[in-house]
Amino acid sequence: MEHEKVVGKDAAGEGTGTDAPSRTLWSDAWHRLRRNRLAVIAIIWISIIVAIAITADLWVPQWLGSPTDTDTTMSSTMSKLPPSAEHPFGTDALGRDVLCRVIYGSRISLAVGVLATAISTVLGLIMGALAAYYGGIWDTIIMRLADIFLAFPYTLFVIVLLAVIGQGIQNVFIAIGILGWPSIARVFRSAILSVKENDYVDAARAMGASDARIIARHIFPNSVASIVVYATMNIGGAILTEAALSYLGMGVTPPNPSWGIMIQDGQQYLATQPWLMLMPGLAILTTVLAFTLLGDGLRDALDVKMKDA
Template identity: 55%
Template sequence: MSVQNASAAIGGASKSQKKSRGALFWKSVRKFPMVYVGGLIVFLLVICAVFAPVLALHNPITQYQNGLHMDGTPVGPSKFFPFGADDVGRDVYSRLIYGSRVSLIVGFVATAISLLIGTTLGLISGYFGGFIDTVIMRITDTILAFPFLLFALALVTILGSSLTNVLIAIGILGWGVMARVVRGQVLSVKEFEYVQAARALGASTPRILFRVILPNILGPIIVLATLAVSQNILVEAGLSFLGVGVQPPTPSWGNMIYAGVQDYQFAPWLMVYPGVALLLAVLGFNLLGDGLRDILDPRNATH
């Protein structure tokens, strides 16, 4: 067989292998219907964030005179305000829609920062071992020793209250678990034959880490990243609720819930609607993460 024919055969086998893996993945998805529920919630959340100017009925920071009664109390759900108005006459529905943008920005961007830091440190720690592993893991232990929300609260207080500082605080404090998981995965695969073969062929260390080892441990990383998004959304809401996160008039589900708590006796919708939105967002990402964990579990691939 010529070199060209051999290359063609290898290429065909590679394509068929990728196709079979894809078919196996979607076959596994059908076994876990919760993935569909979580995926649908996440999809709707993304639609709300991307098309917020289209879906919102009013400007989220505009104060409307007809949003307040004569005594200054907010009006309830109506045709003009489907979810009612807040304590200064702003449309709650429109603020909910725009608040999804803040939640997704924090969820995705902060998770991406943590993913970059944690994956890199985990790869280095697990691959090299020894003194480097000890130093990185002790730093990781220090990060994990502090309650996440309290640590983020302290850091945002120091940096100042803004969306950018919330992203920085959550991102640089949330990599500890990711680093530990990646390190454990690297320790389990770094002695496999394909890694030894890459070393024998003279591949550089970065190539071995990011082109050989990383693609083979993506499953747990994807699952953990999906679950981290929901955690980061909750942390942002907590920081905004405490007054150190996203500041009014920028809509955030956290600061909307805080405003609703102040007026819950005569305007309960101010607290209920953002609370339900936060619940659904966290539930969607958790269901999606749990489903992906089951799908990517090798033990389920054999059934």
């Protein structure tokens, strides 16, 4: 009898030390994300950019000078210097250090990317939830409104909105955020439609749970994975849009540093002083690519179909 008890205990997997700890969706996703080398590189690069942007005031002015102030007495001798140990990215036409302006420009780009994505995500979640959960006339109105927004060229629509509400960094991320909700609403609507008819939703409704509670506690947690992926990629798109607006003169106002303004100022010197345009261009390229690779890695990590057996 004792032998049978021992065997039964081993068969159940207790006491043998072979039990694998259960993982949640997010811990399991993090486990798979760490094995994606491109995503890890993207996380490291984004972390470096964020750390540099946050701590810039502590060391950049002492090492590289001001991103906006110019010394008229030294501008003739400091103008358009090539990259060197003293000025790693060279200097611009007014003698300002290009690396300094790239670093401070990252603050604006990251702020616009995060804040604009936050606005569009909140609006998209609300509109998508209303359209998918209630359906009927709500679904028709919201989706047709989304079609109207998507029918216009995105950048042109942002320019028109900025022309109405005015320029400025605050209006830039407001305009980008307001016009970015339709895509997120469509993604969230599709995710909700795939889970709202599940048994646990019907059980919660039968127990008298309110619509807000059902959406917040049951539908949203099971639909949020696709939104996390889309929002991460959307940050890169917002950064690119801000750079395009600043390049066209509709975004950040000089002398504030912006990657788009730096490219616009440096394009006329591309043949003789290419660093004036290439350095901010590389900053845009690497940052947008990092958010795209991170979003791609999150998509694979959060895909339950790819879960290891």
